[in-house]
Amino acid sequence: MLELYVWGQAFGLASIDPECLAIIAYLHHAAPKSGWRIIPFNDPSTSPLDHLPALNHDGVWTHGFRQIVNYVKFHSLCRDLDENLSAAQQADNVAYSAHLSYHAALLLDVTLYLSAANWSATTLPAYSKFLPYPIVWTVPPLIRAEATKRVEHLGLAELDSDFDPSSSLHLSTGREFLPESFRRSLPVGTKKTVREEMTPEQLAAIRLTGLTEDCLSVFDDLLPPSGDNLRLFGSGVSSLDCLAFGYLALLHDAPVPRPFVKDWVEQNRPRLPDFVADMKANLVDLPFSSPERLGALHVGARTLETMILNGPQFGAQLIRGMLWTEEGSKNIGQRTLMFVMGALAASATMGYGYHYYRSLQPFGLRTQVWTAPRAPSLSQFGELGSILDSALGPMPSLAGGFNSLSSQGRIVDTDSEVD
Amino acid sequence: MPPDSRSWVAVPAPVRDLFKLFPLRVYAAEELPSRAPHPTRPRPSLYVFALDGDCARPSFNPSCLKWQTFLRIAGVDVDLIPSNNHASPSGALPFLLPSSTNSRSSPPLTGGKIEKYAQENATRKIPTIESNRLEAYRSLITQSIRPAWLYSLYIDPSNASLLKKLYIPPSPLLAYSLHHTLVTAATTEILKGTRTPYVRTAQLYADSATAFAALETLLGNDAWFFGASSPGLFDAEVFSYTWLILDESLAWEDGGELQKSLAGFKTLVAHRQRLYDWCW
Incomplete structure (x- = not known):
């Protein structure tokens, strides 16, 4: 029995992660239904390599789409979907897969994670549907932070509205909560310029289109130009079809409020949505098993770990x-x-x-030093004093006691107020 | 009464006296340091990583070697100048200062702009390849071969002495922290590509072997990639890795994984030698 651990379902697709979705599609086409099951898992840290998708075959763990495909191929655990490909197509398969996991993954990072509007309206709610209670607060920000880091070099940081000056607190926001007298003295909110009216996605539209085009036109050209056969290598479903489906389905089907990829695809490459729809229609009756329950202790530990990572x-x-x-x-x-x-x-x-x-002394305080009289005797009162002194002898006076406490040291008054 | 006393920026007398004591004087401009690029260049200069006094040879940095090779393929004669990242306006080598006859400074070119410059000034014909597969195979190099290269040079401790020779200044004060920085940067770069929390050595090398096999299939029996009649940018890109991986003047550790795996692909090794003979 092959046990496939994947991220949970989202947007009507079997998983929120492209590689998980791809491997589900692969096994669906390659393995008999009774031979494998899907376990929505949602916590990669439990699998030995901290990465999903993960395949557990009698205690042997394999991670990642291409590795799992190679593993099941090597051990003949199911049909090899790529067996009918020619040598050149095999090479193309490797190259186009690399293209997907480089370009399409970046595009997906931008669409679902970097773009603040899409993240808060679509991706975060999708995660919160399947993550258990406390980690739902700590894990998604980490996933997003990693995605943001990966796309840093594209220079699209303005899609993250945290950096967007127009979304920051402005005097005109929330005016209605201020008392009338205050409101009159505030400057009237200036009329927004066209630039301010545009969403960050619209401002970066040219670059986003370029990015989308670089990534997706390659695959559209691979599809046969017409006809019902929507497979990248002409014949049956190959592993590349599955991987492409994983990425394209998430790019196309996620109901994001700023769907620039979807818009571009539908205007320019209408064959790609057909390909996604066709693959998706085939992907029914999947052997889902109930999601693994995480123990309270485990969730606690994971929460702590992710909290530190968030810090x-x-x-x-x-x-x-x-x-x-x-x-x-x-x-x-x-x-x-x-x-x-x-x-x-x-x-x-x-x-x-x-x-x-x-x-040390507290700064600014005066250090006061005073020395007690060395010889407490009556001789300081003149001649009469010395007479009395010799008459009474050395007297253990109050002053003497005080003297013995601090005859050598100094008393430092730290509480004196300097005003 | 001096004429300027009525203006509102009148300088108070004591200050004026002071400035009279120390009159302003503008000195003649300093000479630029002798290493600075001359404003006029008969030939364009390419700034690359290179060992000193070794400029005719291929650079030891894949990205530099790629453009160096491409300029040679195009027949553009350039002066190679050994340099480092700090010299570059973009923070990365290589960059090209085009030749200029007047003293007007021309902006340095990087990346795709070097390609454009080479094509405009080419003395030999460069084949143009219009194929979507080109993009896919370029991703393959970035995604599968580059991480293995990064790992074997920067992270693999058995190549630490080579890394030290190539990129780290001899000063022991700098060496440790620079080495650390390079290792961290390489790790981040690899993890960005693989999207896993760990660097898995065996996986990296296996991926690079798969990529070499795919490139070998792509090349087939042709002399150059995509059946072109003469080498192009993609050939230079493949060459920049294959040349360095098997370069014997770099003291790779004996029996390194990457070397062993590439040596098994005879067609790629032949392509490597063919392009070297073509250019050097």
Whole structure:
């Protein structure tokens, strides 16, 4: 029995992740229904490599679309969908798959994750439907942050309205909540210029179109120009069809409020939506099993971990240090050791500094030093005093007691007020 | 009464006296440092990573080597100048300063602009390839071969001495932190491509082997990619990796995975030698 662990369903598709969707389509076409089942999982950290889709075949884990396809092919666990391809088509298959996982993945990152409007209206609600309670607050921002980082080099940061000056708090927003007298003294909200009226997607339209065109026109040209046969390599379903479906379906079917990819595709490449619809129509009656319940302890640990990752660079660095250096296992790497040593040294220095600071005088206070009279005797009162002194002998007076406490030291008055 | 005393910016007398004591003087402009590019160049200069005194040879950086090769293919004669990222206006090498006869400064060219420049100034014919497969196979290089290259040079500890020789200045003060920065940057770059939380070495090398096999199939029995009559940009791009991976003047560790795997693809190795003979 092949157990396929995938991200949960969204937008009427079997999974929210393109590779998960692709491998579901692949196994649907390649394996008999009784031979495999889909487990919507939603927490990649439990699988050994922290990545979905993951295939568990009698305890052997495989991750990622291409790797799973190679694994089932190598062990003859199901039909090989690529067996009828010629050598040149096999090579093309590899190249176009790379094209998808590079360009289409970036396009998907921009559409579903970077664009703030699409993220908040579509992607985030989709995640919140299947993620369990506390991680639903911590995991999606991480996924988005990673996607944002991946598309950084495209220079489309303005799609994230956090950076959009027109969406920031403006004097004209919320005027109605202010009292009438205040409102009159505020400047009247200026009329918006055309530029301000446009959404960030419209402003970046030329670049977005270029990006979309670079990515998708390649596949449209691969489809036969007419006819009912909507397969990229002409004959039957190949693994490339499945992968292309995974990406294109999410790009096309996600009900986003700023559907620039969908608009472009429907205007320029109407064959692609047909391809997606055709593949989707075939993808029925999937062997879904009930989603794995995560234990409370596990959810708690995951919440804590993701909270740290969400935090500032400090904690994230610590955990990433563990993740990066190792091949699969999560033991503490050299980086982490260095980091911990550094953190210890830094905290020791800071602790010493704090201690030293506490022993200093508060700034700005006057230090008052006074010395008690050295010899408390009556001789200071002139001759009469010395007579009395010799008559009474040394007297243990109040002053004497005080003197013995602080004859050498100094009393520092820290509470004196300087005004 | 001096005429300027009535103007509203009248300078108070003491200040005026002070400035008279220290009269303003404009010195003649300093000479530019001798390494700075001359405003007039008979030949364009390409700034690349190269070992000192080794300018005629292929650069050791794939991206530099790609453009160096392409300019040679196009027959554009350039001066190679060993440099580093700090010299580049975009922060990345290579960049090209076109030849100029007047002292008006021309902007440095990078990436696709070098291609345009080479095509405009080509003395040999460059084949134009109109194929969508070209885009797909270029993605294959970026997505499958580049990560394996990055891993084997920057992260694999057995190639640390090579990395040190190529990219890290000899000063021990800088070496450690620079090495660390390079490793981190390479890791981030690889993870961006693979979209996994881990770097999986075996997977990277397996992917690169698959990519080499696909390229070999694409080349088939042709001399150049896409059946062209002479080499083009894509040939240069493949060459920039195949040349360096099997370059014996770079002290790769013995029996490195990437070297072993590429050496098995005889057609690609032959293409590598063919393009080298064509250009050098």
